Every structure is written in structure tokens, then in C-alpha cells.
Amino acid sequence: MKKLIKANDLIFETFIGSQQIAERINLLGKQIEAKYRGKKPLFIGVLNGAFIFTADLVRACEIECEIAFVRLSSYQGTQSAGKIKTIYGLEMSIEGRHIIVVEDIVDSGRTLNYFLDFLKKQKPLSVELASLLLKPDALKFPVDIDYLGFEIPDKFVIGYGLDYDGLGRNLEDIYQLKENG
Numbered sequence: 001m002k003k004l005i006k007a008n009d010l011i012f013e014t015f016i017g018s019q020q021i022a023e024r025i026n027l028l029g030k031q032i033e034a035k036y037r038g039k040k041p042l043f044i045g046v047l048n049g050a051f052i053f054t055a056d057l058v059r060a061c062e063i064e065c066e067i068a069f070v071r072l073s074s075y076q077g078t079q080s081a082g083k084i085k086t087i088y089g090l091e092m093s094i095e096g097r098h099i100i101v102v103e104d105i106v107d108s109g110r111t112l113n114y115f116l117d118f119l120k121k122q123k124p125l126s127v128e129l130a131s132l133l134l135k136p137d138a139l140k141f142p143v144d145i146d147y148l149g150f151e152i153p154d155k156f157v158i159g160y161g162l163d164y165d166g167l168g169r170n171l172e173d174i175y176q177l178k179e180n181g
């Protein structure tokens, strides 16, 4: 039976369980581990949404690595309409580094399209992207995802780091907006 959660004015129902998320992330972690062993990659998690995914993904990779976070989103409500304003948090040089960007979800692709372009201009050795979720039907800007958790329908989701107006980030499972709720 589906569990229901209320966040402000909206009702959400369970969609992807924590067990399934953990299994998928372990697989992605092992892929990254095999590719980056000995290369000391720098993981860059995109705040706030990717804080839990980043924490779990880096622990699934048993390799020497560094971890940083940036904040760039200007997303509000359930529509990905806002533009990216500024990038906060990336004080270190990424020149000559292997970079793995960690994002919670690629929706329109606007955020990552912008941020990956920005990173590639700083002369890193390589840039790859891990995203827990992708809404293929919502994609408007080209984004290559190297490590993808799940493809999902174009419906708003919360939980496991993702929020609706600030709520729901601490939910263990991922919940989907309930239609006609």
C-alpha cells in the first residue's frame, strides 16, 4: 500500500523506496570506483538537493577522493522556471582535476547545462555527471548523464534530499505528487 505525505498544500505518495535507492547507488558507486581508482577525483555536490545522494554515493566508492559542494539553484515552487544566478562555494581550483558533479535531479537541464559548461572552462582533466533522477520528458537543455539512478515521469517528487518549498528533504523514500489527491 502506498504511504501518503502532506507537504504544505500538496499530497505525495511513495514512489521509490529507500532500499531500491540504496541498491542503485551502490551499483553506481562501484562503477565510479572502478573508473577513478588512483585518480583522486573531486566530487562536487549541488546543494541543497544532492546532499543526501552525495553522502551515500561517496560512501559507496571506496577510493581516495575529495568532496565539495556548490549552491546555484534559484528554483522555486514546482516549476523549473528560474535562472541560475551565481555559483557559491567553489573556492578551490579544479584545473587538472577529475570532476564528478553530483546532482539530485535533471529536470529541464538548465542548471546542469550551465554549470557543466562553467566547469569545463576551468581546464579540469575530465568532468562527469552523476544524477539520481532524470525526467526525460522535461529535458530542454542538453545534458549528458554518466551515472543515472532512475528515469522518472515528468511529475514533481520529494524526499531523499528533494524538497517542495523547503519540505520533504529528510524523507527516506522518494515520493511523487499524487494526482487528483
Ligand code: IMP
Residues within 6 Å of the ligand: 049, 073, 075, 080, 103, 104, 105, 106, 107, 108, 109, 110, 111, 112, 155, 156, 157, 158, 162, 163, 164
Ligand atoms: P533543472 O535546471 O530544470 O534541470 O532543475 C534542476 C533543479 O530543480 C534540481 O536540481 C532540483 O533542485 C529542482 N527540481 C527539479 N525537479 C524537481 C522535483 O521534481 N522535485 C524537487 N526538485 C526538483
Ligand code: MG
Residues within 6 Å of the ligand: 046, 047, 048, 049, 050, 073, 103, 104, 105
Ligand atoms: Mg538540485
